[in-house]
Amino acid sequence: MLKNSKTDKLKKVEKVYSFWGRFPSLYGAQDAITFLGRAKTIRSRAVKKIGLKKGDKALEVACGSGRNFTYLVKDIGKNGFILGFDYSQEMLDAAKQLCERNSWNNIKLVQGDAAQLKITENNFDGVVSVLGISAIPDWEKALNRCYDVLHHAGRLVVCDARLFTGVLKILNPLIRLIYSKFAAWDPSKNIPEKMKEIFGNVEVENLNLDTFFIAISVKK
């Protein structure tokens, strides 16, 4: 029963992101709304928190159309390596086009379910996921896989969205409805708490009226 509902959720992910992958510029427009106009600031801040150095190996889980690659490439340089992993082939196709336009030759793109993440290039220096974990049906398993593929002292950084608190929470039912339908978003997941359980530590920074957070865990 539970397995079936996970399969249904993956089918929904496939359907929803097949659309966004075919129209990456529309995805870009909705990105500006989701981040309340601060997408560049928050994305670059999240990537900085991984603490990558030139030549490092980074994994982006649920990389989508590659909107964080520009910040990752800057940090790892030409001799580093990025693995972009996503369930949606259409999102990965958009990511591939972005890589070709920018001549980023050190990015490999792999399709699959992050809960079943089996990667030969293990021992990553850092793992990041932006707006990804909240969309992954079996997100707890996916976080465990992130732990497994990290080097000792490597960091997992998760940047994700939350519902409004305070007076603006009146908007939450509408936001939940729209983002569930069009982004397979599930805000009920307590991602930082699960990261603390797996890694034994987590630091959280809240941003954008607390509608965004960046959570960092270190593999000890």
Ligand SMILES: C[S@@+](CC[C@H](N)C(=O)[O-])C[C@H]1O[C@@H](n2cnc3c(N)ncnc32)[C@H](O)[C@@H]1O
């Ligand atoms: C809101 S998008 C975020 C994309 C990108 N990280 C960004 O910052 O724009 C959510 C992404 O999660 C991916 N996703 C959802 N479930 C997944 C799973 N089980 N395994 C891998 N990727 C998944 C979707 O295909 C989609 O590309």
